[in-house]
Structures are given as C-alpha cells and as structure tokens.
Amino acid sequence: MPTHAYGANAADQALQAMQIERRTPGPHDVQIDIAFCGVCHSDLHTVRSEWGGTRYPCVPGHEIVGHVSAVGSDVTGFRIGDTVGVGCMVDSCQHCSACAEGLEQYCQNGFVGTYNGKTADPPGHTLGGYSQRIVVDDRFVLKIHHPEDQLAAVAPLLCAGITTYSPLRHWNIGPGKKVGIVGIGGLGHMGIKLAHAMGAHVVAFTTSQGKRQDARDLGADEVVVSRIPAEMHAHGGSFDFILNTVAAPHDLDAFTALLKRDGTMCLVGVPASPHPSPNIGQLIFGRRSIAGSLIGGIAETQEMLDFCAGHGIVSDIEMIPVQHIDQAYERMLRSDVKYRFVIDSASLA
Template identity: 70%
Template sequence: MIKTRGYAAHSGDQPLQPFHFERRAPGAGDVQIDILYCGVCHSDLHTVRNEWNNTLYPSVPGHEIVGRVSAVGDQVDRLKVGDIVGVGCMVDSCQQCSSCAEGLEQYCDNGFVGTYNGHAFGGSENTYGGYSDNIVVRQEFVLHIRHTDNLAAVAPLLCAGITTYSPLRHWSVGPGQKVGVVGLGGLGHMGVKLARAMGAHVVLITTSPDKRDDALRLGAQEVIVSRDEDQMAAAAGTLDFILNTVAAPHDLNALLSLLKRDGTMTLVGAPAEPHPSPEVFQLIFKRRKLAGSLIGGIAETQEMLDFCAEHDIVSDIEMIPIQEINEAYERMLKGDVRYRFVIDMASLKDD
C-alpha cells in the first residue's frame, strides 16, 4: 500500500480538511503518479456537499489531474517513469460493453468508475481523487500531456476542456457555423476558446454585460446579453449550435429561440435542481433539438489534449494552495474566479 496525503470532507456540512489514507500499490497494468496540480470543478463542490445525494464519505475530490509518473507496472507499455500525464473524470470502466468498445467509456453500460466518489469494479471501496499527493490508475485511463509549459493551466482541460470539446466535435462545429456559448465560467470560457479554434463564429450569451470585454479577449466575436430583450430578439433564429454551460436551473425557451431550423442546443452544465421544462413548440416548429453531453471518452480526451497543445490552448486559472480550498468553494459560488481554480499540490507539504 502507498501512504497518501490529501484533503477530504467527512460530511456534507463540514469543510475539507487534511486526510491521510492509503492507495493500492501499482499492479501489473497500473501507473503511479505524483500529482503536481489539480483543478477545482463545480462537481467537486456538488459532491462534497452531497447536493446530488450520492456522496460516499470521506470524500477526496479532484478529477482534473496533472502529474509525473513515478512508477509503472510490469505490463505498462505506453508510459514510463518521468512522463507528464493527466487523469480526468474516470479511472475505469467495464471495457466490455458496446459503449466501451466504441471508445465512449463515459457512457459505459455498467457505469464508469469515477476518479472520486466511485465504487471500484469488484469492490465496494470509495475512490479518492486528486486533492492528494499521488494516485494509482490503470494505464488505459492515463493521458499523455504534450504541453511543454504552463502545466497548472492544463489541469482543467481534463474536465472543463473535454466537457466542452466533446459536444463541439460530435455536432461537427467548424467554419461557416455560428455557435453560441451560454455562460462564461469554467466551462464556458473553454467553450469559447475551443469553438473559435475550430473555426466557428462564436457568440457568447451571458446575463452579465461586464463580461463582454473578457469574452472578446477569449475569442468570441459577438456578445448577447440575455436579459436584454432587444438583443435576444435581434439574434432569434441565427445560431447553428448552442453549447449551454450554465450549472444553475434556468429557462431554456429564450435560448432555444436563437437556433435556426435543425439547430441543436446541448446542455453540459449539471444543476443541483432541474431546469424548468421547455415549451414543446420551441422544438417542433423549427425541428430544433435539445441534447446533453457527458465529458468524453479516453481517446477523445487525448485528441482534445493534442488539439489544445497544437493550438496553444489552456485554461485561464488562479492558483491556490490546498489550505485555501474551502474559501475557494465560497468564491466559486459567487462567481469570483476567472475562470478556474487550480491547486498547487506541493502545498500539501505545509500541513
């Protein structure tokens, strides 16, 4: 077993605090990773506070992991000690169902194993995530990082990056398309960067007029303030695709009206409470589609990382020590971060 230090929540109403635990020693197909950086995702907060009513305690969050390989098993042939690698939202899946066979492990018919808050196959133990100094993962779920610098800002790509990249790729976003991105937070700012790099004309849709300048800096060519009825009316029926990243319940009807005939709005935000149901007429009169998308498979996540390295794309981040994680959660709830917190895991040595 490997002694591990991290931060954990022991109940939904308690702050994260130092936690010592053990991980398995690397098996034949496993990779042991010393964690350098871990992004802070809104899902971490939902889980820690049991807002989805499925939390296993103690809970060690973190699924945006960048680290250095420190040991490999005898059968590992894709990675070596010293490699810079990433781990995202999954650490295992059944590898036998049709979804896994197609490289869509996130839709595993038997349920993928989450990097944290997940039962391992064949056991009842709780998986512990990246708010820790090391992790052991089977090699099939470890990703190559080809960025050569700014590794802390690469970490959020492992969730925020793939969560926005996958639907953009699936719905073939590219040149000649006008694409709306709803919300300019951790997910939204990545959606803007990626859609622009894919060649689309990008329109940010936001409730906050003060986000206009930042949206343009990040790559948007237009900004629509959704509380402005005149702006929304002028944009009606103009968008080919909408990537909706907002993680709070909101009215979808006004956004659907922005789509052209046969346009699609895809939801990637995961609210704690359901969205109000949209009007059927918003869909049937223009043959519009309302869809959802969940992260991405391992092959697609590697594709995303390579795409981002090629286009010099990383997340806009604020680095914090692990000791400030509880304050970061409160700031995240207020939208007081541009645009993703990343934990410097070297700070664990100060506890």
C-alpha cells in the first residue's frame, strides 16, 4: 500500500518527502492512520547514523498515536476507529525468558525496532512513524484513553514516558521516597511529572538557574542547581533513588554521593562517549548502585498509558509540520524546546 512519508536516503542528507510501501494487514495485524508522531533524540542519531548500522531509506519515528483503520481477521482486541499508539518496538522473538515475562525490550534475540529493524516487508527494514500510516502486529499496539484533544501530547509518552516510568516502578517509587531527577528535558520533565504523581518527594537537578521555576511547575518539590556545591552538599546521603536522564558524559560521583545506603542511581541516557569512571569506594562503602533501564515491555507501557490517563499526565510539546523536521533536530541539539517536538501527520498530505 503506497504511503506518504518523510525520511532520509543517506546520513549526510536532509529528510525529504518520499513514498513507501506498507503491507496489507495480515490476520494478526492492525493498520493505523497516524495522527501524531513525537520526535526523539534516537530519531536524529539513527537518521545521521551516529550510532552506526542505519539502513536507508530511513523513516524514523517511534512515538506514534493514531486511529485504527483496518484489522486482521484474527484481531479481537481492536476495532476500526479505536485510538491507539505504537512505541519503540513492533516485534520480538516471543519465546525467550524475557519475552515470556513481558519484558520484550530485553528480548534475548533482539526486539524489532519500529524503525531500522529487520523485517520481511520492503525494503527489508522497518520504517517508522514519520508517515501517514503503519501496519503493526496487534501484540505491539497499545490502547489510549486520553481525550482526543490531548493526543498530540500523548505521543511522547510512547518513548519518553515509558523510559522514565519503568525505572520508577521497578524501584518501587511512591510515598515516603525521596527521588532525584537529573536533567529537565524530554525525559526529565516526564520523570518529574511521573514521580510526583506516584507520591514521591521530588528533587529536580539542573545546571541552569533559569529552570528553577520550570521544574517546580512540572511538580518538583525542590530544585537544585548542580553547579552550586553548597546546594548539592545539602542533600548528601539523602536520596532513595536518582533517575539520571542526561545523555552526555558527566561526573556520576556528584550524584552517587547523594544516595542513601542501598540507594540506586539509574541511567536512562546513552552518551556518545563514556562517563568518567565512577568512584567505586563511594559505592562499596554505602552499598550504593548504579543501574540502567531500557524503555518498558508492552504490558508495562499499557500500564503507564493508563496511569497517565488517570492522572491527567501528558508531555509538554511543540507541534511542527514534518517539513520543519531538520530545523527541529538542530533546535533539539541546542535544547531549544519545551520539552518535546511532535509532528502533525496531517502535514504529510
């Protein structure tokens, strides 16, 4: 099925309009007319092959919200007209221990990404949400219960939302817990909102004095400018959990020193080069941990969407037409967005 899309034909080329093919829905497929697609840093890294291994043409986009326009004969959980979402995965092996536990993001045989993943469909790799429609196995389609006028702001929940929700849930964040969120960007602003909604005492860390009020508006109880030693020192040894969303190399010791005994700092940003090696003594003498987390499984992503719908949580966004995507990438690199770009798919017409 011919579909209008926007993508790149090479790492050094701007994104451009193109026509791609989508498969005819099979028995277990759901066809989705895309209304909105969030813009993630991963899109930029993949389009420009900064992580290597990009297959071209590359159509990015894995924060997809739309409406069901066709279903396969064996699909029972979705009907035409349903409001649905697709996140970072469209398949996994379904038979390893991780998949059996509903942790498809850790599939031992590698999950299939919504874009740049191997597939039998032409051109041999998946093509993402910068397009008018997509066809996805029903096991990887999510139900959205937010009101229609919030759907654009729901799109980033499919990546930024679950990336921050999953570690907060895994480390049992809730009332009585003191939680730090490092970085107030696309991921960090969602971390603040979610940790606040879970009932934790939330402390936001930023390098910018100008973001103090922004962080409070998002739900932070306290704000620390990490470049001010006295502010950092005042919180020494007091955090149960720190969610570090910064994707650039930095001194981890400054934050592990703030953890209680048995506290954990979880990293969700992947820097282009390694962080400086942490002070192991600081970990040993406090039984502290540095951990990592990757998005979430399908069941947990559905749980996150339902939690956000119940608490009125969406992302803070700036809507753009798809033709402005290259400018949006450059602004994203300068952190010149509050806090996530979302493509209006109507602009593809």
